[in-house]
Amino acid sequence: MKKLDIADITKREGSTFVSIYMPLEDPQEVDQYLVKSKNLIRQAESLLAEKDASIGVSEFLKEAKNITEDRQFWNDRADGLVLIADGEETFIKKVNGRIPEKVFVGEKPYLLPLFDGYEKMDDYVALDIGKDCFALYELGAGKGECFALEGVKMRFEELFGDRDVNDHDKNSTNGSTTSYHGHTTKSQNDEKEQEKYFRYVSDEVAKGLKEDDRKLILCGTTVSVAAFKKIAGDKLDIHLSIEKPFSSAEEGELRDLLKEKLLPIYLEELKISLEQLGNLVANGLGSKDRKEIQQEKEKGRIDTLYVSKKAHDFDSLEMNDLTSKVLETGGKVVVVNPDYHDFPEDVIAQYRF
Numbered sequence: 001m002k003k004l005d006i007a008d009i010t011k012r013e014g015s016t017f018v019s020i021y022m023p024l025e026d027p028q029e030v031d032q033y034l035v036k037s038k039n040l041i042r043q044a045e046s047l048l049a050e051k052d053a054s055i056g057v058s059e060f061l062k063e064a065k066n067i068t069e070d071r072q073f074w075n076d077r078a079d080g081l082v083l084i085a086d087g088e089e090t091f092i093k094k095v096n097g098r099i100p101e102k103v104f105v106g107e108k109p110y111l112l113p114l115f116d117g118y119e120k121m122d123d124y125v126a127l128d129i130g131k132d133c134f135a136l137y138e139l140g141a142g143k144g145e146c147f148a149l150e151g152v153k154m155r156f157e158e159l160f161g162d163r164d165v166n167d168h169d170k171n172s173t174n175g176s177t178t179s180y181h182g183h184t185t186k187s188q189n190d191e192k193e194q195e196k197y198f199r200y201v202s203d204e205v206a207k208g209l210k211e212d213d214r215k216l217i218l219c220g221t222t223v224s225v226a227a228f229k230k231i232a233g234d235k236l237d238i239h240l241s242i243e244k245p246f247s248s249a250e251e252g253e254l255r256d257l258l259k260e261k262l263l264p265i266y267l268e269e270l271k272i273s274l275e276q277l278g279n280l281v282a283n284g285l286g287s288k289d290r291k292e293i294q295q296e297k298e299k300g301r302i303d304t305l306y307v308s309k310k311a312h313d314f315d316s317l318e319m320n321d322l323t324s325k326v327l328e329t330g331g332k333v334v335v336v337n338p339d340y341h342d343f344p345e346d347v348i349a350q351y352r353f
Helices: 030-051 064-068 186-208 222-232 251-282 290-298 317-328
Strands: 017-023 080-085 090-095 102-106 124-129 134-139 145-147 215-219 238-242 302-308 332-336 347-351
Touching (some): 030 102, 064 080, 124 186, 124 222, 134 186, 186 222, 215 222, 222 238, 238 251, 251 332, 251 347, 290 347, 302 317, 317 332
Parallel strands (some): 124 215, 302 332
Antiparallel strands (some): 017 080, 124 134, 134 145, 302 347
8 A cells, every 4th residue: 555645646547546535533443443444445345336347346445445454554643544546556645634524436536625725734844953953754644754864964963973163163373283262161162063053954954855845844942943943044944833842742732733823824825825816817817717717727727726615516526627637737726715715716727827
């Protein structure tokens, strides 16, 4: 079973896809999830058989059935599970954010709920910065998973074991003598050493995440976060700072804190985007007309498709085909919740300039 990657799954060619969405409301209810996952897979088998009697439904979902017997799989906390199968491969993803219970069978994978930014299901990267060490965590796949950047030293002592920064703080009287004048205190040396290490971390993380579209969240003590942000400057685009070490936080506590902090940021960002969208449509660089949008999708002209969460055909085959085509041609999809933003249309497209 492979980890679901949206960019990869949209490129796969298959005649049939099964998409299963399963909310996980209580991480303690393992027995309940074993039963529920079996029921959803049975439902998928039934829909597959209706679609094409020649499909060997049991074999099609053979790999998916493994999770219905794996108690350990359900122990990792998450808000929901997404499983997509095409008869050759099975892809899975645990997500942080509410998802609807849904079984969908079609010629394209059903991905629309994954673009509900209000639920914060996007992947993020957390940089946990300490005084003399750091760690990177992938977020959005259930629990945070630590990962390393190739060739990058995680701890200060690995990089500056000789504490050579002290020598650079002394001023030699001339090039040939071993005597020095001037004096630096231990606290000054410690501060300079930390600054040197933070500069190294910011440079290496910026390089390592250069091609990564995920947003960066900075975690650490109040002192470490403030000091690192001062040094990192414009090198790193820090989306959010949390003054609590990632490594010391309980998983549920950190998830709740992230949701609380991220939602108002997202609301403001989307508000600005929708205001700009209105101007683009008024100037012919976007459209609310569904027929026109359908035509432009075939030309690959849609940069971003905004879809109302309350669209009358949100989970229809036609809407899935539209959103899939936008993704296949390199566009983006944004789900808009009218409960938060003024959005009376079902869909609005923003064109490429």
